[in-house]
């Protein structure tokens with residue numbers, strides 16, 4: 001499909017970086033995490049709430065997409081696009097329950113620190129932490145959560161101003177051009 005994986009639109013929020021792994025070309029959505037290599041490039045570019053594993057497999061891609069799809073639908077629903085589905089909530093909860101954490105005291109600093117129970121695989125732990133980030137956005141609540149409904153985008157973002165419609169000026173320009181063209185078609 002020829003989309004170069006620059007990930008330049010990721011903006012440092014782990015939950016949104018996780019969700020913004022599909023991209024519109026025009027109005028068509030494209031999956032970007034199509035292989036372990038693509039997942040690995042996202043792991044290098046995204047804000048991660050836990051360390052990335054050195055390598056990832058096809059199974060990791062599958063697990064990533066399973067949780068990402070549910071998270072994306074839940075976040076879009078919270079941004080007013082679609083309805084929250086119980087099955088997606090269940091998927092998120094399963095990821096959270098797969099790596100329970102306990103707050104203990106750090107041996108050297110004496111400060112509270114969350115530690116996973118047992119020894120989960122690094123990628124399982126990372127997905128659980130990402131699920132936690134998505135939960136925190138959903139539970140916020142974050143009224144500034146919005147979907148940029150422009151051609152070539154479709155990304156989730158946090159509004160910096162009330163009534164901000166687009167994630168950035170380029171999307172506003174593309175949306176205006178698209179509207180102008182569709183007006184001329186009729």
Ligand SMILES: [Zn+2]
Nearest residue numbers: 148153167171
């Ligand atoms: Zn946008």
